[in-house]
Amino acid sequence: MTHDLVDRLTEKHDARVSKRKLTGSEKFWLIFRYIALTLIWFLVVLPIYVMLVNSFKGVDNVYLVDAFKLPIPLDFSAWPVAWNGAAYFPHGLSESMFRTLFFVIQSALISAVIGSINGYVFAKWKFRGSNVVFTMFLFGMFIPYQAIMIPLVKLSNTIGLNKSIYVLVFAHIIYGIPICTLIFRNYYETIPNELIEAGRVDRASMVRIYRSIILPLSIPAFVVVIIWQFTSAWNDFLFAIFLTGGSPKLSVATTALNFLTGSPNAVYYGMNMTASLIVSIPVLIVYIFLGRYFLRGMLSGSLKG
Amino acid sequence: MKSTSKNNFTSKLGGFFFLLPSMIAVAIFVYGMILWTVNISLSNRNSGYVKELKNVGLKNYTDLISDDRFTHALSNLVKFTLTFMIATLLAGFIMSLLLEKGIKGEGFFRSFYLYPMAISFIAMGTAFRWLFNTGRDGDAAGLNLLLKNVGLGFLQNDWILSEKGAMYSMALPAIWQMSGYVMALFLAGFRGISDEMREAARVDGATEFQIYRSILFPQLTPTLLTVLIILGHVSMKMFDLIVGINGKSYGTQVVAVYMWETTFDSGNLAKGTAISIVILLMVALVVVPYLRYVNKQEAYRQ
Numbered sequence: 324m325t326h327d328l329v330d331r332l333t334e335k336h337d338a339r340v341s342k343r344k345l346t347g348s349e350k351f352w353l354i355f356r357y358i359a360l361t362l363i364w365f366l367v368v369l370p371i372y373v374m375l376v377n378s379f380k381g382v383d384n385v386y387l388v389d390a391f392k393l394p395i396p397l398d399f400s401a402w403p404v405a406w407n408g409a410a411y412f413p414h415g416l417s418e419s420m421f422r423t424l425f426f427v428i429q430s431a432l433i434s435a436v437i438g439s440i441n442g443y444v445f446a447k448w449k450f451r452g453s454n455v456v457f458t459m460f461l462f463g464m465f466i467p468y469q470a471i472m473i474p475l476v477k478l479s480n481t482i483g484l485n486k487s488i489y490v491l492v493f494a495h496i497i498y499g500i501p502i503c504t505l506i507f508r509n510y511y512e513t514i515p516n517e518l519i520e521a522g523r524v525d526r527a528s529m530v531r532i533y534r535s536i537i538l539p540l541s542i543p544a545f546v547v548v549i550i551w552q553f554t555s556a557w558n559d560f561l562f563a564i565f566l567t568g569g570s571p572k573l574s575v576a577t578t579a580l581n582f583l584t585g586s587p588n589a590v591y592y593g594m595n596m597t598a599s600l601i602v603s604i605p606v607l608i609v610y611i612f613l614g615r616y617f618l619r620g621m622l623s624g625s626l627k628g
Numbered sequence: 629m630k631s632t633s634k635n636n637f638t639s640k641l642g643g644f645f646f647l648l649p650s651m652i653a654v655a656i657f658v659y660g661m662i663l664w665t666v667n668i669s670l671s672n673r674n675s676g677y678v679k680e681l682k683n684v685g686l687k688n689y690t691d692l693i694s695d696d697r698f699t700h701a702l703s704n705l706v707k708f709t710l711t712f713m714i715a716t717l718l719a720g721f722i723m724s725l726l727l728e729k730g731i732k733g734e735g736f737f738r739s740f741y742l743y744p745m746a747i748s749f750i751a752m753g754t755a756f757r758w759l760f761n762t763g764r765d766g767d768a769a770g771l772n773l774l775l776k777n778v779g780l781g782f783l784q785n786d787w788i789l790s791e792k793g794a795m796y797s798m799a800l801p802a803i804w805q806m807s808g809y810v811m812a813l814f815l816a817g818f819r820g821i822s823d824e825m826r827e828a829a830r831v832d833g834a835t836e837f838q839i840y841r842s843i844l845f846p847q848l849t850p851t852l853l854t855v856l857i858i859l860g861h862v863s864m865k866m867f868d869l870i871v872g873i874n875g876k877s878y879g880t881q882v883v884a885v886y887m888w889e890t891t892f893d894s895g896n897l898a899k900g901t902a903i904s905i906v907i908l909l910m911v912a913l914v915v916v917p918y919l920r921y922v923n924k925q926e927a928y929r930q
Contacts (some may be wrong), residue, residue, distance in 0.1 A: 331819040332812055333735070356726050360737050363723060363797040367740055367804065370755035376759075387761055387769035441650050448643030456651060458919055464656040465915040467645045467865045468905040469887050471661035473668060473897055492827040497657045500650050529642045530695075552832075559747035560868045577750040581872070584754050590760065614739055618812065620744055625813060625854050626922045 325484035327509075328622045329615065363561045378402070378597035382409075385592035401597040405583075414571060414584060416601055423557060424605070426488045426575070430495040431552035431577070435495065435545050442507025442544075443533055447519055457508070461626070472565050479566060490566045492550035494555045503548050507624050510539065510544035543616075550613055551620030556604050574600045595627055662908065669901035676895045683900040698903065700878075701886040704795050708882060709863040711799035712806075716859055717852075720810025721801060727811070737814075741808035749801070753872025756801045760787035760873070766887035794879045802869055806862065810855050817851035818844065857918045864910050883907055 377385050379394035382401045408415030446456050474495070475596065479485045484493065514537065522532040560577040567573035574582065580602045584595040610617055636890045649751045672684045692698045723741060727734055761770040768776050772784040787797040815836070821844060829839045867884040874891050884907060891900030 328816045331816045334740075350748050353731075356731060359722075360726050360731075360733075363726075364737060364740055367744065367808070370752055370759065370801075370804070372714075372744075373755045373758060377744060387758070387763065388767065388773065390758060390769060391773065405873065435706055437650060440646055444643040444647045450641075450644050454644070454923070456647070458923055459659075460654055461919055462915065463654055464930075465861055465911060466658065466662070467911050469865075470791065470865075470908040471658065472904070473891060473901050474661045474664035475657070480720055485728075500654060503651070529646075543857075550830075551829070554746060558868075560748065560750050562873070577748055577868075589757075591718075591889075593850050595754045596758075599751040602763045603751045606746050606748070607743070614742070617746060618742065621809065621811060622816070625858055626918075 327513075327619070328625075329538055329619045330381070332618070332622075333567075340342050341568070348444050373597045374603075376602050380593045382619070383591045387592070390592070393522075401593045402601075403597040405594055405601055411591075413577065414574070414583070414589065415577055415600055416576070416583070419574045419576055419602070421606075422488055422574070423576040427495075427553055427556045430492045430499070430556050431549045432491075433497050434499040435548040435554045437500060438507045438548050439538075439541060439545065440533075441500070441504040442509075442511050443537055445504065446511035446514075447507040447516070447537075448529060456460055460504055461474025462501075463498070464505070464525045464624070465527070468498065473562075476565055476568075480564065485566060485568065488567075489575075491556070491559075491562060491575065494562045494566060494611075498562075499552050499555075502624065503552065505626075506551070506620060507541070507544050509623060510533050510541070510547075516538060520616045547616045547623075548621045550609055550616045551623075554609060554617065557606055655899060664880055665830045665867050665904055668897055669905050671768070671898055673898040684898075688898045689906075691899070692906070696751050697881075697886060701881045701883045704880065705864065705866075705882040707795040708799050708802075708866065711796050711861070712802045712858070712863050713859045715799065715803045716806045716810055717855060718809040721809060721857070723811035724814035724818060734849040736826055738812075740821075741811055744805040744807075745809055749805070749869040750799065751872070752805075756873045760789075762786045762789055771845060788880055790876050791879075798870060798873070798880050801873065802863070802866065806859065810859070813851055813855055814848065814857075817848045821915070853918075853921070857914055860914045861911050864907060864914075893901075 356439065357603070373390060376394050377390055379397045379399065380397040380401070382404050402529070404412065406415050408623060409419075441460075445453060472521050476485070479493075484490045518536050519616055522536055526571050527535070539589055557576065560581070563578045564581075565573045567578065569573070569582070571582075579600055583598050588595065660886060668825040669688050670685060671681050672678055672687075675817075683735055727737065731737075748867050761768075761772065763769050765781070769785065771787065775781060775783045785793060785797075790797065803912065825843055826839055829843050834843075845854055852880050854859040865884060866882055867888070870880055870882055870885055871888075876885055876893075879891070883903060887900050887907070890903060
């Protein structure tokens, strides 16, 4: 299965883009396709365009009817306000952004290690019933988290975990186990069994084979999992709002933004758009530079090889 | 492989041992917590002041049937799901059709079509709230202004605040977000079909339309199934998107949002958990058969 979904999606199809001269109807369809693709492109870009142009129009200088217009002259004043806060916004985003970064990186790294070990066992050291266990794991990926949320909140309140940001590290690690295991397991399935066999012939232990054969080959899967866990934890709102109860001391990017753009501040369009953009910047950077890996993680959710 | 793994009992036990921590974690935090949720939903924990907890059977569930707010949220979810699934499927499929033959600039279009999947809806909500502005004609902003400018002014409406169409409007951002994903799945599906099949049909004198209809489309049936399952379960869980754009507002409340309100604002844990279990059952109804299907396919492949 070295030829996975993403490879199939992105491979060049030179064979199909033929060099010969196009006939009239082929030319027509090519132009038609470009026009359709461009129209769709405009629709897809529209919301982010609106956010971008209005973030350069100051805190409250955005007139609703002008919001499609370009920001002339450029006004950067909304950026420091969204970041640091001001008299009418006691909390800027800075603190929550750093807090999010802190917890997201930890949960992504730990999730990747756990996923790698699990994936190794599911792919190469199957035991009786391991396929059933794997399916039970997968179901955990699809459940609506509402179905576990209330007991989880109760538990974290009882043991006092709700007082620290580690409650989110914990939640994202535990509920990330299924997807991380799946990604690593699918990746390890592509590593030939002969490599493992060679290790066994040399009487290497299971751990030894993992360390010296599997782990050095795992970097691409680690990147996929870390990126996936990073973006999904960064964008998560459900766990954050339930487990931190909206406490400002534990606010993360999404909950802080939800509070900031809430109804009393709805009129500060420029500031709201800027704040939304700031919260999206880390994931946009990841998407722009590591999009291929992000795509791999995203498509693994479809369970197709 | 088979022969060595048979007498390698210790290493098999090793695999089990390494998996054990995760198995325990999943058992407790997924399955155990679901059971705990069921347990609360069968109790009379309907406010924070209940002194004597007792089992009331399925009362919280039967109460939901006569709860107008719940049936309202459920009918909203049905409207949303139907609109979202049909439109996203069509949009994504058309996008993949436009790209599947390969075109200069494909990578550019594809990356833009997929970026909505990377951004949180709490953030995108700000932009969509403005796009859904209800001002018209002279005061038009957002989508209404856009419609007015392209000569479709008669289509201006109140979007998520309109009485009948709120949920159909709410499906727009969801369609916007997921179409790229559907496109990616179909595109990968198209490219899994060998070029020889097309060529053979072409040599036999089939028209392009015939090739699509009788050769390519039938082979995309498994992809279609995957897409429907993904869209279905995503739709039933829809939460961030609706909260990000319209908060808990009654007009666009779906089941997951109503669950949040019941639990948080009313502190009615018994009812909140009952609603959660209803969502879980709806999701399980589509996901469990799918997991079985995928399992069978894998067994077949090995």
